Amino acid sequence: MNSLHAQLLQLAIATPLVAALIMAGGLPKRLAVKLAGVAFVVPALIAAWLWQQFPAEGGATYHYLSNWDTGLGRFGITLKLGLNGIALPLFLLAATVGLAAGLYALRSGAERLKLYLMLLLTMQGGLLGVFASVDIFFFYFFHELALIPTFIMVGLWGGRDRNYAAMKMTIYLTAGALLSLLGLIAIYVKSGAQSFDLIELKAVLAHQSLAPTVQKYIFGLLLFGFGTLVSLWPLHTWAPLGYGAAPSSAAMLHAGVLKKFGLYGLIQIALPLLPVGAQTWAWPLALLAGIGNVLVIGLITLAQRDLKQMLGYSSVMHMGYCFLGIACLSTIGSGGVVLLMVAHGLSAALLFMLATSVHHRTNTFDLTEMGGLAQKTPVLAACFVAGTMASIGLPAFANFWGELAIFVALWKFSPGLTAVAVAGVVISAIYGLRAVARIFFGPPSEHLQQVMAQHPPADLGWGERLPALILLAALLGLGLYPQLLSRSIDQALPVGIAKVSAGSATVSPAKP
């Protein structure tokens, strides 16, 4: 691929970071806001262009490769960027949600808006970098770059319990990140590749794979490290609390995109490099995710009265489906996970954003204190209903295809867990639709009548409508025509997953 595309890829990652730096240099607020707007739009345009240019049959290998020296060449660490069929959809997701969150933040009127935008831009640059990194060291590095602003944003602009939430998030996520860092270092040291470059690691390990016991340990490290970051039950407790407290744009980017880091790492790195380890951990993972994330958290979600807490728990629950898809160790399962990651990223971002919009109009997050908002704000209601439908996994939305693929793969793996997972869909329909009913229909509560009397609720303005429409359009587009992304995913996955099946072939004789 020619170097123009590679340079564009670099530009997409550099734009938000450089913009944040320029703003830190003391730009006047009015200019800073404009610059931030540009810096959110540019990566989205570039991502769309790169996706459109992506070779039709080239998902299996990396494209747009570029390599920068970091002075750590002797440890095999170089800033190597590129996209393959799995990375492309997530890169696109990061750019889209980043655009939506950025546009929303520009109009949010937050206190100390400039600092807020700077942190958001840093986060956005980190997110784009995560999915464009071929070097697993920088994969981790960019993740942390995106993570640190989250803590600060929760601590400074957060809602209720923000100090406690920021602290808890920091400790949990740092612990998870460090565990996964250990796993990545273990791969580096044990493979003997002398390189953090994923392409090279794959080549070396294809030649000579790691000993089964080593694979088991490393996969365990990665599973629980990444698992904490993705809120695998029972390491999830930071998530509802953190999302409940986080300001909306931070919650959009974190729940929508950053959280996918762990799943992406499992699919892109752990499954292809550690096939035997994946075999060993498949059942424990499936049980934790199926019983814990889907069933237990699903029931807990039913009991939530606070809208943001409910969305936080529901996001934890949907991560369960992703883990189940990974545990199937099949192409279709993992493909479904990638699709669901994108879909959930869009729908979760949409719902977190609209929850804040609801809060602006009702002055509460308590579901029992709302009602009847649909008459006053029809557009908000329509968007929220659509987002909820997508989140439940109704056809015509992208989530449907992801969940469907996962269920198909899961049936082969374990029919019992499939039943649990399908029951989960029913649960999520109950709490999703009940929330819609309580917010938008029925008579308004006394509290709400008072609030409405003082401030008559306005419908979504363009500052809110535009990001919502972007996210909805992406959800619908993918739902109606999933091939937009699924083809490149299909080409990229078999390379890795075939080895998992091959691994199972070599392992199975050892088992009785």
Added chain:
Amino acid sequence: MTTDYLKSVAESNQWWALGPEIMLACAALGLLVMEIILPKKDRRFIPYAAMVAQAMVLLTVIFNFQTTWLGENLFGGLIKLSPWGQVARVFFLVSSLLVSFLGTICLPRTKLPRVEFYHIVMVVTAAMMLLVHSNHFVMFFVALETVTIGFYILVSYFRDNALTLEAGLKYLVLGALSSAIMLFGIVLLYGAVGKVSVNGITHTGFEFETLNNFLRHHPDNFLAIAGALLLVGGVAFKIGAFPFQIWIPDVYQGAPTPITAFLAVSSKAAGFAVLLTLVNQVFTPLAGVLVPVLSVLAAATIIMGNLAALTQRNTKRLMGLSGISHAGYLLIGVVASFTVPWATSAVWFYLGTYLLASMAVFGVMTYLTGPDDTNQTLDHYEHLAKQHPFLGGVLAVGVGSLAGIPPLAGFMGKLLLFIVAFQAELYPLLAIAIGGVVLSIYYYFGWIKSAYFEAWRPAATATTAAPQSAITTPSLSGKLILGLLALATLLLGCYPGPLSDWLPF
């Protein structure tokens, strides 16, 4: 040593090999002379003269980095220059420059004599540089005692403060104890090697090569093992490793803030430089004994330091206790250096990042200190980010780097140490280190939190506002230096190339 020998040394011009140390000591003496001859109103320039002199010595070392004396036995085997010794020279000079800078902020607030402060800092630094070059236990002990005695004075420099005097006394008693332990170890080693009946001796049991040679032939000699363990114990006192860490919180709290920084950075680095030399050049055959001992020390140090720091609110004690945990991480690198040669580089890289971050934090602490230097708590940091965004930013970068958060330099240091530990297969230590890092996030983040996030206070006690600290607004040069430290921390985290290329891996 006969006069003939001294003559031959003089003729061979070996003194040039010690040029930086001699220059530094002469400059230190020059400061005292200046105080006598200069009129009173011009004496305020003496600190700046001290800093200029140190900067010039630093430049001399940097431009003579590949000096011709490298690897040669000088002064009949007393001194041996090594690439690591050169790195250490640069490290100590940068550190003492920054300590002098902190002194210029801190000392004008008191009525104490000032020139002696810079004088002793420079002498101690010269002695540290000699210490890492010593190749002979007599040289080693003399240099070490020069360092320690200098610190006895510096720690109790604010002699009108009760806590400072207590700290000075504690440091004196425990420092003397550690010197005694170390001396006993040296004597045991000398006795073991000096026995006439044992094979493999040359002329003296003080020389590192001789000792190493002896130990290679007699790795089971009980006296030698006991001596080595005593020596390691003495060094553990300097670096603040468990169980010799008890002096740290009190002394760090009582000492003047610049001296706390000097203890935390230079003294600790000197301890590690000595430990690395001993482990990699003298005690290599004793790996069977030392690896378990040092591993247990490292694990206990990490756990102890982090747990003790968790609930600490006095910032100087916090720096001390968290510094203990940093010593623990560094000890992992020392353990790994038995099997992985480049572990030494990883340890020095970590020390370099630790220098930048710690000095940035101590700089902010110095600016925040009121008239009483010893009781600064996290409450003093409330509203810092709003009232002094610059100091708040430097603090965040420094503390974040100490916590090992990317993209700051401290993260790269930890990463290299973890890679080294993996290559040396020290899995249990790695697990403990990870746990320690997570714990450390709690108190480091708490520090940033108290500077940035508004503290929640019950409405009833809203009147009892946070203790107001007398913040000195940084001068332009102060801003420049702190800004440079923070910038270097940030840049080395994003692009660690320069430092890692410069270190002789």
